[in-house]
Each structure stands twice: as structure tokens, then as C-alpha cells.
Amino acid sequence: NLSDRITASLKGLRGHGRLTEADVDKTVREIRRALLDADVAVPVVREFTARVRERALGEEVSKALNPAQQVVKIVNDELVQILGGATGELHFAKNPPTVIMLAGLQGAGKTTLAGKLARWMKSEGHTPMLVAADLQRPNAVNQLQIVGERAGVPVFAPEPGNGVGNPVLVAMNGVSTAQFQQHDVVIVDTAGRLGIDEEMMQQARDIRDAVNPHETLFVVDAMIGQDAARVAEAFRDGVGFSGVVLSKLDGDARGGAALSITGVTERPILFASTGEGLEDFERFHPDRMANRILDMGDVLTLIEQAEKSFDQAEAEKAAKKLASGEDFTLDDFLTQMQQIKNMGSIKKMLGMLPNMGQYREALDNFDEREVDRIEAMIRSMTPAERNDPKIINGSRRNRIAKGSGTTVQAVNQLLERFKQAQQMMRTMGKGMAGGGMPGMPG
Ligand code: GDP
Numbered sequence: 001n002l003s004d005r006i007t008a009s010l011k012g013l014r015g016h017g018r019l020t021e022a023d024v025d026k027t028v029r030e031i032r033r034a035l036l037d038a039d040v041a042v043p044v045v046r047e048f049t050a051r052v053r054e055r056a057l058g059e060e061v062s063k064a065l066n067p068a069q070q071v072v073k074i075v076n077d078e079l080v081q082i083l084g085g086a087t088g089e090l091h092f093a094k095n096p097p098t099v100i101m102l103a104g105l106q107g108a109g110k111t112t113l114a115g116k117l118a119r120w121m122k123s124e125g126h127t128p129m130l131v132a133a134d135l136q137r138p139n140a141v142n143q144l145q146i147v148g149e150r151a152g153v154p155v156f157a158p159e160p161g162n163g164v165g166n167p168v169l170v171a172m173n174g175v176s177t178a179q180f181q182q183h184d185v186v187i188v189d190t191a192g193r194l195g196i197d198e199e200m201m202q203q204a205r206d207i208r209d210a211v212n213p214h215e216t217l218f219v220v221d222a223m224i225g226q227d228a229a230r231v232a233e234a235f236r237d238g239v240g241f242s243g244v245v246l247s248k249l250d251g252d253a254r255g256g257a258a259l260s261i262t263g264v265t266e267r268p269i270l271f272a273s274t275g276e277g278l279e280d281f282e283r284f285h286p287d288r289m290a291n292r293i294l295d296m297g298d299v300l301t302l303i304e305q306a307e308k309s310f311d312q313a314e315a316e317k318a319a320k321k322l323a324s325g326e327d328f329t330l331d332d333f334l335t336q337m338q339q340i341k342n343m344g345s346i347k348k349m350l351g352m353l354p355n356m357g358q359y360r361e362a363l364d365n366f367d368e369r370e371v372d373r374i375e376a377m378i379r380s381m382t383p384a385e386r387n388d389p390k391i392i393n394g395s396r397r398n399r400i401a402k403g404s405g406t407t408v409q410a411v412n413q414l415l416e417r418f419k420q421a422q423q424m425m426r427t428m429g430k431g432m433a434g435g436g437m438p439g440m441p442g
Pocket residue numbers: 104105106107108109110111112113192219247248249250251273274275276280
């Protein structure tokens with residue numbers, strides 16, 4: 001998959017002090033291949049890799065990151081950028097109702113999405129109404145009615161006298177009924193075809209012109225991969241749309257469709273559909289999608305925080321020590337605790353690292369205020385004691401407890417905890433000797 005390919009290509013950069021043109025070109029070639037394999041549309045791949053290359057060559061090597069980490073960061077930044085940057089928002093009309101029209105191929109997930117969107121909006125305090133303007137398939141109206149019932153949202157369906165057989169009339173009547181009944185949002189479900197055809201586009205255009213939607217959402221199945229770019233272009237030119245909904249993201253799709261669509265149409269992806277149930281729906285976050293494409297947990301966030309709070313020299317010293325698995329003293333323990341405290345919540349931080357499940361229990365027992373008490377105790381120790389805690393006998397424990405205003409039990413606990421940390425550091429140290437940060441491509 002894409003992330004493995006990028007990770008593998010970045011492995012080649014281990015140990016290099018700076019990014020040479022040859023390094024960058026080799027990595028960019030791998031990224032290009034990986035993106036094409038992940039079904040990203042060719043023009044998007046071309047532009048993307050050109051941007052990554054330019055930045056990787058142009059940027060000074062950061063002090064806190066190794067070259068591989070730096071390229072990961074650049075790739076991530078560019079992924080977020082191409083996916084639209086910030087999380088997109090729906091625009092609501094000044095004078096309700098806000099009209100939202102759904103468009104897309106048959107089977108894309110429009111009707112399902114109509115229910116999800118309605119349910120979500122209701123939970124946000126809106127009073128949506130659904131309009132069944134898909135009269136193409138015999139069962140389409142009924143399907144929307146079922147979905148609406150599940151979402152607890154009323155559905156406007158064609159009946160004799162309000163536009164049977166005419167989706168444009170149904171849509172118009174639906175919107176005016178919603179207005180009359182003071183719904184603040186109307187979601188208009190429309191028909192699709194299995195393939196793009198002019199008749200379908202014309203019908204969608206007619207509905208659009210009749211109801212003047214504030215938002216037209218193009219719903220697309222993420223599983224169709226780079227075809228998504230072609231379909232999205234057809235809908236952009238044929239109907240026009242303001243935002244995208246990516247459906248079936250619960251499948252194997254790894255972001256090819258997302259990158260293709262946003263790369264080609266420059267419209268934001270607003271929502272993601274992740275299953276058949278009404279609750280399988282979320283707002284789309286470009287940064288999370290980028291992470292998913294890279295498949296690295298929130299490692300990048302961690303890198304950013306580390307960049308901000310770690311002193312480079314200290315970090316290198318600590319890493320060397322960790323890698324050796326020896327000489328981890330109470331002073332180091334204290335320094336580490338303080339750095340971790342600076343970085344924010346230790347639980348949050350370590351939770352971001354992949355493969356940290358094994359330390360979960362230790363994390364759950366961590367109390368940040370403890371750091372202050374621990375600091376007091378360690379400061380009450382002599383240098384010899386800090387270097388070799390084994391010499392801390394009963395009377396020394398007593399003295400340390402008194403000196404730090406704590407208790408002998410607290411000192412015992414600290415020493416026990418230090419022993420555990422030392423053990424953990426040794427384990428992590430072995431991992432680091434093999435490849436940079438735990439879980440990171442080295
Ligand atoms: P429409 O033709 O665009 O209205 O598509 P539908 O809403 O009828 O969905 C087509 C099929 O895809 C249905 O069987 C849905 O249950 C299914 N479906 C829709 N969205 C999702 C999704 O996010 N994940 C999965 N796994 N299935 C979905």
C-alpha cells in the first residue's frame with residue numbers, strides 16, 4: 001500500500017545528514033509509483049510529486065528531524081494541502097431553508113448519505129427535511145422514506161398532484177413545502193445512472209436551476225479509485241458542485257479517490273461515509289486523511305511537538321543513551337519526565353505513537369503532578385544516589401523523604417517506577433537502535 005511504499009522509499013535516507021538531489025529523486029520516484037498504485041489520477045500524481053520534490057530540495061534540513069522524517073513531514077503537508085487544507089464547512093443560507101442538493105452516480109451512496117446528513121444536522125440543532133427527487137428507480141422514493149424514518153426526519157415524496165413523474169416539480173414542491181413548514185435545511189436526493197450520460201446531467205441541471213441549491217454535494221464511492229477524477233470532472237462541468245462526500249471509506253480505499261478528486265476539482269471533501277448505518281458518517285478532516293494515507297497514526301503531530309519542545313542536543317544525547325540501553329540514571333529519568341511534561345500530556349503523546357499498546361497500563365497510571373514530587377525527591381538525592389539508585393538503603397530513603405517533604409513510601413514508589421522506566425527504556429532503546437523513533441521509518 002501507499003504508506004508502506006513511501007516508508008520503504010524513505011528508509012534509504014537513513015543516516016544521511018542532508019537531502020541530496022539523488023536522495024530526493026529516488027524517494028520521489030517511489031512516491032510517484034506508490035501513488036499510481038494507489039489509484040491516484042495521473043495529473044494529480046505529477047503535480048504532487050513535483051511539489052514534494054521542490055520542497056524537499058529547497059528546505060533546510062530541520063535540526064529536530066532526520067531526513068526521512070523530514071520528507072514524511074513534507075509529504076504529509078502536501079497531502080493535507082491537496083486534500084483542501086482545513087476541515088471544510090457547509091454554508092448555510094442567510095434566509096432559510098438552506099437547500100442542499102445531492103448528485104452522483106447510481107450506487108454512489110446518495111440516498112444513504114441523505115439520511116446520515118439529516119440525522120447529523122438534526123443532532124446539531126437543525127430541522128432538516130428530505131426530498132425524494134429520484135424518480136428513476138422504482139424503489140428510490142421508498143428507500144429515502146425508510147432512511148428518513150430511521151433518522152427521525154420528515155420526507156417529502158411525490159404524490160398525485162405534487163409532481164408524480166417529474167423530478168424537477170417534486171424538487172420545487174419539496175423546497176417550498178420545507179419553507180412553508182419552516183424547516184431550516186432541505187436535502188434534495190436525486191437520481192443517478194450507472195455511467196455518466198447527458199440525460200442524467202440535464203435532469204440534475206434542471207433540478208439545480210429549479211431549486212437554486214446553496215450547496216451541491218457530489219457523492220462519490222471512494223472504491224472507484226482514480227475513475228473518481230473523471231466522474232468528478234464530468235459532474236463539475238455538467239452540474240457543478242460546491243463540495244464532495246466520499247462514501248464507502250470503510251472499504252479498502254486508501255485515499256486514491258480523495259486525492260484524485262480534490263487534486264482535479266479543487267473542491268473540498270466535506271464528509272465521509274464509512275458504512276451502511278446512519279451513524280457511519282463523519283466530517284472529513286484533510287489532516288486525518290493524510291495520516292490515513294501515510295498510515296502512521298499521529299506520528300506527525302508528535303514530530304511537530306517534539307520539534308517545538310525538544311532541545312536538539314539533549315535529544316541526541318538521550319537517544320544515544322536509549323540506544324545503548326545503559327546508564328539510564330535518575331537524572332535522565334527526571335530530564336525525560338520534564339521534557340514529556342513540556343510536550344503536553346504524556347498519555348496523549350504516547351497514545352499517538354503506533355504500537356504503544358503494550359505501555360498503555362503504565363500510561364494510565366501516570367499523573368502529571370507527580371512530576372513535581374518526583375523532581376523534589378530526585379533533588380534530595382546525592383549525585384552518587386542518582387547515578388546508582390541501588391545504594392539507596394533505608395536510612396537514605398528516610399533522608400530523601402524528609403528532604404523532599406514526601407514519605408518513605410513515595411520514595412519507594414519512585415525507585416520502583418524508575419526501575420520500570422529503565423526497563424521500558426531498554427526495550428524502546430532496542431527499537432530505536434533499529435530505526436529512529438519507535439514505529440517510525442528510520
Ligand atoms: P445512491 O444510488 O447514490 O442513492 O446510493 P445508495 O445510497 O442507494 O447506496 C448504494 C449502496 O451502497 C447501498 O447498498 C448502501 O447501503 C451502500 N452504501 C452507501 N454508503 C455506504 C458506505 O459508506 N459504506 C458502505 N459499506 N456501503 C455504503
